Amino acid sequence: MFEQFHARNPVHPIAAFACSLMALAVGMVCARTPYIFAYIGLLAAVFLVYGFYMAVVLLTLGMGIFGIIVGGISALINGTLNMFWISPARCLLIGVCVVPLLSVPPAQLTRALNQMKFPRLLTLGMLITIRFVPIVFGEIWQIRDAMRSRGIDTRWWSIKAYAPKTLYRAFLVPLVMRVVGISDTLSLSVETRGFDAGSKNATVYKPVTLTARDGVFIVLVVLCGAALLLARFIFQL
């Protein structure tokens, strides 16, 4: 689902999760100080050093543009440009804070959770949820094609495509049918490969370990947060 964001050498998934949450929490607490941009810049620099180029570039660009649009709309509604910068700042912050998580392949996260004795069934389910989003998206397009072949105008602006009867009979029912079909096939496949909910002696392929590199990453993110908190609350900048 997020393959383009995955880093070649991601940080430990749990460290990435903790750092994302912590960076976001600190940023939100201090979101109304202009120094938030320096904080976002520092975080982006740390993430770039760690090789999360794609995620940093795409997310800062995307969220930055989104924030400017939203801020512009808010400014138009409020009739003032005074607090215009808050929207882009918040959007950028959210974009940058999810970078460590996005750069972690979901398989790494499930491996880490498995090592922490998290129930295997749940880690399997979470992995399937992420992996199947594009597949289900493809199925929806196929259902749309099927609707079109039956004479329904499926262009997004066509009101007929959203008629409740059409949506129900030609879209929702086939969609649930496909989900049932896909999950039955997948269950059979998983069980055939020996995956069993009760097996306790399962091993983790390529165990994920916390390294010194991850430790430095955590320290750097904490330092960024501490700098912002100091600027905001101690020095009242």
Next chain:
Amino acid sequence: MFKKFKVRDVIFLAVLAAVNTLFGGLAMPVMRSEIFGLQTLVTCAFYALFGVVAIMKVRKIGTLTIYGLFTGFPLLFMAPVMFFNNFIGGLLAEVIVLLLFRGYEKKAAVITGAALWMVLTVPLSLPFSIWFNGSSYEHFVNTKAWQTVVIVLGVVALSILGAVIGMKIAGELQKAGKLRPSDDK
């Protein structure tokens, strides 16, 4: 009362959660809206609909919590706070259904559970909204009370509607033998 989850139960819930995630994307254009609960209003009918289908197939205690966990998982990568919103909403809805109905044997329990799930995410999303929009709790209560009431009523109505449609779809598919409850042989 408590039944063990099988691999096929979890896989069904996970694939259905992937569908739900896609429908959750409908909230993207209104993600930055300052109208409290608008994101939930846009997606609640679909979440309730698929929630009912999930419970009708896997009629076990814990289904809604696990489903909440799975639907929240992709959000973890995009907005970590939203993960807790979905997961805790599912957990609370499940607890309430257990207290009221002691399981999912009755159709009313299934509809209540799935509809409650989304309704409960509204108060849970209050801290998220305050963070995201930089508003204060007082701002929501004092200046936008009527708006909040309308949105919450809308969420309740759409959740129930979604759950009822989900029940209709599940009923049809069960009649056709396509959506058998997981414990039926």
